[in-house]
Amino acid sequence: MSRRLIAIDWGTSNFRAFLVDRDSGECLDSVRSDAGLKSLSTDEFPHYCEAQVGAWRKGGEVPVYLSGMVGSARGWSEAPQLEVPRSATDLADNVVAAPGLDNAWIVPGLKVVREDHVDVMRGEEIQAFGALALLGLSAGVCCLPGTHSKWARLEGERLIDFSTVMTGELYHAVRFHTLPGEPARGSDAHDADGFAQGLAAADHPAGLMHALFEGRSRHLYAGLGAHQVGSFLSGVLIGAEVLAQREHLLDHQGAVVLVGSSSLNPLYRQALERQGIRVEEVDSDNATLAGLVALAERHRAG
Amino acid sequence: MSRRLIAIDWGTSNFRAFLVDRDSGECLDSVRSDAGLKSLSTDEFPHYCEAQVGAWRKGGEVPVYLSGMVGSARGWSEAPQLEVPRSATDLADNVVAAPGLDNAWIVPGLKVVREDHVDVMRGEEIQAFGALALLGLSAGVCCLPGTHSKWARLEGERLIDFSTVMTGELYHAVRFHTLPGEPARGSDAHDADGFAQGLAAADHPAGLMHALFEGRSRHLYAGLGAHQVGSFLSGVLIGAEVLAQREHLLDHQGAVVLVGSSSLNPLYRQALERQGIRVEEVDSDNATLAGLVALAERHRAG
Missing domain, CATH: 3.30.420.300 (2-keto-3-deoxy-galactonokinase, substrate binding domain)
Incomplete structure (x- = not known):
C-alpha cells in the first residue's frame, strides 16, 4: 500500500x-x-x-x-x-x-x-x-468561516452538532444589492477603523438588520467614509455571527478552534477576542489534509 | 385660506x-x-x-x-x-x-x-x-414596515427615538442573490405554512443568518417546498425584526401601533401577536394624510 x-x-x-x-x-x-x-x-x-x-x-x-x-x-x-x-x-x-x-x-x-x-x-x-x-x-468547538460559515461542536472524537451561518454570502448580497452597500461596490480593501465600528455596531439591541443600516446612516451623519463602508458591513456581519454563536454553541465555555484562510482568520480572531473568547488557529488547508489523512487511516479499502 | x-x-x-x-x-x-x-x-x-x-x-x-x-x-x-x-x-x-x-x-x-x-x-x-x-x-410605539422598516417611540406628542431595520431590502437581496433564495426567484405568492415556519425559525439561538440558511436545509431535508421558500424567508426576517424590537424599543410594554399597507399589515400582525404584543392597526395612507393635515395646522405660512 x-x-x-x-x-x-x-x-x-x-x-x-x-x-x-x-x-x-x-x-x-x-x-x-x-x-x-x-x-x-x-x-x-x-x-x-x-x-x-x-x-x-x-x-x-x-x-x-x-x-x-x-x-x-x-x-x-x-x-x-x-x-x-x-x-x-x-x-x-x-x-x-x-x-x-x-x-x-x-x-x-x-x-x-x-x-x-x-x-x-x-x-x-x-x-x-x-x-x-x-x-x-478530542473535543472542542470549531469555527470554520466562509461563504456559509460552519460552527461545529465535537465531543469524544465525534462531531455532535453544528450550525451554518450565511455570513459571507450575506456580505456579498448586502454590499452589491442594497442601499447601505452602495458606497462599497467598488473596493473591498480592509479598513481597520470601519471594521472595528462594525463589530461594535453588531451589539446594537435593535439587531443585525438595524446595524447593517448604520452603514448608511453613519456614512451620511457620522463620518464613516465611503472607503470604510465595506469593512463596516463585514464587521457587523462577523460580529453578529460570533455574538449569536457565543450564546448558542459555545455555552460561554470561552474557547474556539478557528479554521479558516489567512485572509479570514485575523478578522474572526478580532471578533472572537472582542467577546472574550480564546482562539486557537488552524489553517484550513492544513486542516483538510490532516482530516483526509485521518479518514484514510480508517478506510478499510485504503 | x-x-x-x-x-x-x-x-x-x-x-x-x-x-x-x-x-x-x-x-x-x-x-x-x-x-x-x-x-x-x-x-x-x-x-x-x-x-x-x-x-x-x-x-x-x-x-x-x-x-x-x-x-x-x-x-x-x-x-x-x-x-x-x-x-x-x-x-x-x-x-x-x-x-x-x-x-x-x-x-x-x-x-x-x-x-x-x-x-x-x-x-x-x-x-x-x-x-x-x-x-x-400622545404616546406609543409605531412599527412602520417596508423596504426600510422604522420603529418609532413617541412621548408627549414628540417623536423621541427610532430605529431602522432593513427588512424589506434584505428580503429582496436574499431571495434574488443568495443560494437559499434560489427556489423563490420565480414567485412571491404567500404560503401560510412557510411563513409560520419562518417566524418560528427566527427564534433560533444561532441567530438570523442561520435561520435564513434553514430555507435551504429545510428545502433539502425537511419538506419545505420550493413554493414555500419565499414565505419562509419573509417569516424569518419579519420575525427577527419583531424579536429585536421587542427587546429594544418596546421594553416589554407589549403594544404597538402598526402603520403599514394592507399587504404588509397582516404579516406583521401575525409576527407581533406571536410574541404576545398587542396591535392597533392604521393604514399607512390614512396616517400620511392625518399627519400632513396636523402639520399644516401648525404651519404659520399655511
Whole structure:
C-alpha cells in the first residue's frame, strides 16, 4: 500500500489538490484552479481530476480522497449526508467510489434534522476532525468561516452538532444589492477603523438588520467614509455571527478552534477576542489534509 | 385660506397625491404613479408635480405638503433632517419651500446621532404623528414596515427615538442573490405554512443568518417546498425584526401601533401577536394624510 495519498477539496468555485505523505502529514505537492463544480458537467469530473493529479496517482496505486460539494447532487457523484453525531470512522465507512476513476473516494457530508434545527455540511466536517487532530484534542468547538460559515461542536472524537451561518454570502448580497452597500461596490480593501465600528455596531439591541443600516446612516451623519463602508458591513456581519454563536454553541465555555484562510482568520480572531473568547488557529488547508489523512487511516479499502 | 390641502408622499419608486378636506380629514381625490425620484431629474420635479395635481391647486391657493425621500439630496430640494426629539410643530417650523411651485412645502426628516446609534428617517415621522392623531394618543410605539422598516417611540406628542431595520431590502437581496433564495426567484405568492415556519425559525439561538440558511436545509431535508421558500424567508426576517424590537424599543410594554399597507399589515400582525404584543392597526395612507393635515395646522405660512 502506498504511503501517499491525494487529498482534494473540490467546492462550488474552486479545486485544490494536495499530494500528502501519510506518515508525516507533509504536503509534497499541490495544484489549485478555479474549476469549481459549476464550471463542469457531470461526465467531465473524472477527466478533469485525472488531468490535474494523474502524475501523482501511479496508475491508481495512490488513493484519492475528495471532500466538499463535489459529493453533492450537483457534483461528481452524490455521497450521503450522515446524521450527527458522527466520527471520522463513520465517514470512512461511508465513502463513495468516484465513478470513472480507480481508487478515488468521495467523502460523505453531515446533516442535522431536528424539529427546531435542520442543517447541512459538506467538507467542513473533514476540516473540523483534521483541526482537532492537529491540536491533539478530542473535543472542542470549531469555527470554520466562509461563504456559509460552519460552527461545529465535537465531543469524544465525534462531531455532535453544528450550525451554518450565511455570513459571507450575506456580505456579498448586502454590499452589491442594497442601499447601505452602495458606497462599497467598488473596493473591498480592509479598513481597520470601519471594521472595528462594525463589530461594535453588531451589539446594537435593535439587531443585525438595524446595524447593517448604520452603514448608511453613519456614512451620511457620522463620518464613516465611503472607503470604510465595506469593512463596516463585514464587521457587523462577523460580529453578529460570533455574538449569536457565543450564546448558542459555545455555552460561554470561552474557547474556539478557528479554521479558516489567512485572509479570514485575523478578522474572526478580532471578533472572537472582542467577546472574550480564546482562539486557537488552524489553517484550513492544513486542516483538510490532516482530516483526509485521518479518514484514510480508517478506510478499510485504503 | 382654503380649507383644503394636497398631501403628497413621494418616495424613491412611487408618487402618491391626495386632495384632502382639512376639517374632516377626508380624502376627496387621489392620484398615484410609479414616477419615483429615481425616474426624474431635479428640474422635472415642479413640472411633474403641477401636471399631477395642478387641477386641485386653484392657482396656488390650495397648499401642497410633500413628505418622503422627495426632501433628500437626490430629491426635489433638500430639507433638513432634524435631530430627535421633535414634535409635529417642530416639523412645521422647518418646512422648505419647494423651488418652482408656489405654496408647496417639503417636510423635514428626522435623525438620531448618538455615539451608539445613528439613524435617518424621511416620511415615516409624518405617518407616526398621523397614526397617533387618528387614535387620539400622545404616546406609543409605531412599527412602520417596508423596504426600510422604522420603529418609532413617541412621548408627549414628540417623536423621541427610532430605529431602522432593513427588512424589506434584505428580503429582496436574499431571495434574488443568495443560494437559499434560489427556489423563490420565480414567485412571491404567500404560503401560510412557510411563513409560520419562518417566524418560528427566527427564534433560533444561532441567530438570523442561520435561520435564513434553514430555507435551504429545510428545502433539502425537511419538506419545505420550493413554493414555500419565499414565505419562509419573509417569516424569518419579519420575525427577527419583531424579536429585536421587542427587546429594544418596546421594553416589554407589549403594544404597538402598526402603520403599514394592507399587504404588509397582516404579516406583521401575525409576527407581533406571536410574541404576545398587542396591535392597533392604521393604514399607512390614512396616517400620511392625518399627519400632513396636523402639520399644516401648525404651519404659520399655511
